[in-house]
Amino acid sequence: MENKIRILLYEDNRDLREGMTFLLQATPGLQLVGAFPDTSNLEMQVPGLKPDVVLMDIDMPGRTGIEATPVLKALRPETQVLMLTVFEDEDRIFQAIRNGASGYLLKRTSPTEIIAAIHDVHAGGSPMTSSIARRVLFFFQQEQPVAKSRDYDLSPREQDILKSLVKGFSYKLIADEHFISIDTVRSHIRHIYEKLQVNSKTEAVLKALKEKIV
Amino acid sequence: MENKIRILLYEDNRDLREGMTFLLQATPGLQLVGAFPDTSNLEMQVPGLKPDVVLMDIDMPGRTGIEATPVLKALRPETQVLMLTVFEDEDRIFQAIRNGASGYLLKRTSPTEIIAAIHDVHAGGSPMTSSIARRVLFFFQQEQPVAKSRDYDLSPREQDILKSLVKGFSYKLIADEHFISIDTVRSHIRHIYEKLQVNSKTEAVLKALKEKIV
């Protein structure tokens, strides 16, 4: 067996904090290194306590768990953050994930499962309820516009030029970049506009980005 | 109790298919409506069998599970697809998710957990191992550039105008949209350019999109 997993708990509800404290202290393999009702002294506490896993309540007075997480991860990137929450609130799930949380547990999760989740996240997993996982997947599916829409049939050179447009270059710069005359650039762009059915640089760039043409 | 959950299985390994068949038939609450070694006749099978949940092997001769999934989802969007795989292959996880899979199980998962996962996905969850969940989360974190970079201190009106630029509008259109003169639009855009440190519509739009300013 390795060393014990060092746990730090931030939870403002006293009963819950004490219950968790009891649970964590009673569990072999885990070592509770601190339990606090808010994150106001997080910057002081974390470097000294060196937690492996932080259980972080989302709703806390002062700085919320979501706000505290990026601060913590900046101080100690190797620490894994498990968010604790009462509700499966869409926005906050994603905020927490973006801010560096590695798992997402509901407070009504059973003690056994909480312990399992701690080991899990410490071993490099991301425990979360399957309904939260579904939301994440759904979001994921939205993001990628599966099909690369219809093919606009741009020639290789036209794609190059379009890439330059997407870099924000002027005709002049594009000409220099590709060692061709500015009139040739014009000519290519004309064709690109026809094929993409647009009539300005901005529209072309937006279409290129949105439909991932380049 | 509701009606039984209708299960359809695609798995080319004969032993595994027969083992799963036995397991699924022996489980109350589930009804195995078909078990096939490949998806070549999927288009024929699915409409008649009306599965609630499809267990789909990733590696199969002919059409792979990843290729078959979008076809199946197009035929019957309400069917939930659970991918079965031996390895946690990064690329294929994301392909499967993008193609519409709702869960991701390793073949070495225990029978009990497989049954649980079936109920889970049927109830709207997305069962997956926590290590797969971690990969998904990680990918997610990459996508969103956490910080909204520095603040460019755009005034509310300037943000409005920038939004219009991002819509691809011309000065004239923006003027009409906001009931102001074209000279005022010019003025705002001048200030936006100063603050964003750019000097063309395209650059401004790109910066706005990249840094999620609007």
Place this chain on the structure above:
DNA sequence: TTGATTTTCACCTTTTCATGCTATTTTTAA
């Protein structure tokens, strides 16, 4: 109330862009 910022507008100049038409050379596909 006063100073600062924001929002509004005007005029003028220069540059860049959009588009029409034409045309030669090179590459590719039939």
Place this chain on the structure above:
DNA sequence: TTAAAAATAGCATGAAAAGGTGAAAATCAA
């Protein structure tokens, strides 16, 4: 090998955008 497509280039014109300068209301903060 011949026709088609792609890449190159030029010229011309009007429209749109960018940049300079200035300034009057309106709003906000001190």
